[in-house]
Amino acid sequence: MGSSQLDFGDQNVSILGGQLKDLYQGQTISAYDLYEQHHIKTKFARDHYIKTLREMVKNGEIKSSFKDTINHQVSVLLNPYCILEF
Numbered sequence: 510m511g512s513s514q515l516d517f518g519d520q521n522v523s524i525l526g527g528q529l530k531d532l533y534q535g536q537t538i539s540a541y542d543l544y545e546q547h548h549i550k551t552k553f554a555r556d557h558y559i560k561t562l563r564e565m566v567k568n569g570e571i572k573s574s575f576k577d578t579i580n581h582q583v584s585v586l587l588n589p590y591c592i593l594e595f
Contacts, residue, residue: 525553525561530570533595540573540591559587571595 528551533543544558565571566584575581577590585591 521553521557522561522564525551525557526565526570529561529565530595533593535595537592537594539589540585540587540593541589543593544587555587559585562593 529543529547532547540558540562543562544555548555548558562571562573562585563583566573572594573584574592574594575586575590576592579590585593
């Protein structure tokens with residue numbers, strides 16, 4: 510059947526990542542606030558942001574940390590406690 514529209518591949522991660530870097534460069538923001546501000550202007554879904562932001566952390570393009578006391582198993586969650594540094 511091939512690639513579907515629902516497949517969020519490397520190209521889309523790159524496109525969304527580029528948009529986020531352009532808009533938030535030099536800023537610190539919670540992942541939740543970033544998603545709430547940005548997604549209303551796009552066709553990207555919540556899962557697209559999670560995949561893209563985790564990939565950006567993995568590649569050293571941004572930093573993430575958590576303000577809560579939970580030992581998280583992932584680098585990014587779309588919640589107010591996940592802080593992103595661009």
